[in-house]
Amino acid sequence: MRVWYNRTFSSVYTAIKLIRQADTEGRFTIVHSNPSRHAPAARLAHEFHTEPTGLDREAYLDWCLAFCRKHAIDIFVPGREATALAGEHARFADIGTRVLSAATGSTLQLLHDKARFYADTELPEAPVAEFRRFENLAEFDAAYAELRARHPKLCVKPSHSIYGLGFAIVDEERSSAALLLAGVEYHIGRDDLRRGLGELGQFRTMLLMEYLDGPEYSVDCVGDEGRLVSAVVRRKPPQAGSGQLIDMRQDILDATERLTRRHRLNGVFNVQFREGGGRPRLLEINPRMSGGIGMACVAGPNLPWIALRGFADGYGQVQVAPVRNGIRVAELAEAMELG
Known part of the structure; x- marks a missing residue:
């Protein structure tokens, strides 16, 4: 084949x-x-x-x-x-x-548009962060005044983005230059941000959101037209260099199963969560393999193989290995000659 x-x-x-x-x-x-x-x-x-x-x-x-x-x-x-x-x-x-x-064309369009996706999502197990969309400075200022009254820290990101490109925590005290010199990543000075937005006038849809300060969870999955066949939950540490922990939290698995069923997800896909207020909150669904798929498979299930063999022959023909919960995994760089 x-x-x-x-x-x-x-x-x-x-x-x-x-x-x-x-x-x-x-x-x-x-x-x-x-x-x-x-x-x-x-x-x-x-x-x-x-x-x-x-x-x-x-x-x-x-x-x-x-x-x-x-x-x-x-x-x-x-x-x-x-x-x-x-x-x-x-x-x-x-x-x-x-x-x-991974899904129908209309569903993929929804998943790639975070503003629409967040507005469409009802997920009691892991509700999305409170957010407002903005496309000019006036809308940003109105959203900031509303959300800042309820949340101590806010962040921004584009409605359409991959790899977290464009994400930044809004810093009310320091300028972007001060943050740069201090080596603080993924932060932007509020005054500098406002000045830049004003210079742009109208721009593509951005989101202002409450910032979630807990650990991040990445769930690598295989679905069969809305049925969750296998899932591996990885918890990412706040500091790099200590690997990731396989943490099969039931509330995250329940939320992932609901999303899989709701959007009839298929093949290999990835769901991202981050903890806030002591519970998981949904960040996004990536309708593709994640960059950490290899780490997930170290825990047991060979997700790309399960998806391919299941699609080819039916999932009744596939053995799904149990997940080794609690192990720590990491990915190491490998040098090679490309020719």
Whole structure:
């Protein structure tokens, strides 16, 4: 069975490695594509092909269809243009290719828009932080006055973002220059922020939120059209260098199961929580493999393999290893020659 992972995040390297380790019968031929022939995953895939650059969305979808037809792809696990491809399953089915999408196209659009996603979410086990959206300085000032009256510390982030890009805690005492010189990361001076927002005039949707100061939890999951098949909860320490703890908190698992069912999540995905006020609070759903997927799999379940084998043959054919709760895990850098 031929499986194609197109251009995606760097975690695809770990996923292919884990799948090949588990596939002792050699049933799956892993195909990977990337614009760069030096992509690390190219060394692990059975076949590697170069992707074109500069294509618009429709042209790229057509290229994907032609690629699947030419290379006899049985299962396509999209990374690049995953949202658009989620709405094209029928076109691929016509040429004999099944597409493993994390959710429907409309659901993926919702998950990528945090303002809409937060407003849509009702999660008693882990409610989202109180937030307000703003697109100009006046809206920021009104939101700040309202939320600051209830919360001692606030933060900002874009409604559309990955990897936490654009996130910053608002500091009312120090300037951005003072924070920079002090080596304080992910903070911004309030006055500097206001001045910059005023200079921009109107801008893309941003969120002002209560800041949650507790530990962060990352849950790596496999879903089967809304059924949570397996989940591994990692608790991230406040300081780097001490690894992460596998902490299978029942309240976080319950919240994750509800989200999986509500959004009919499928394949490998990740849910992020952070503790605030003594309970977990939802941060986001990442409809893709997380960068820490390898650490989660050290705890027992081989999540990329479970997702692929379950999608190919049905989850009744897959054995899911128990999670070794309480162990500490870490990820180490590995040097290699790319050729």
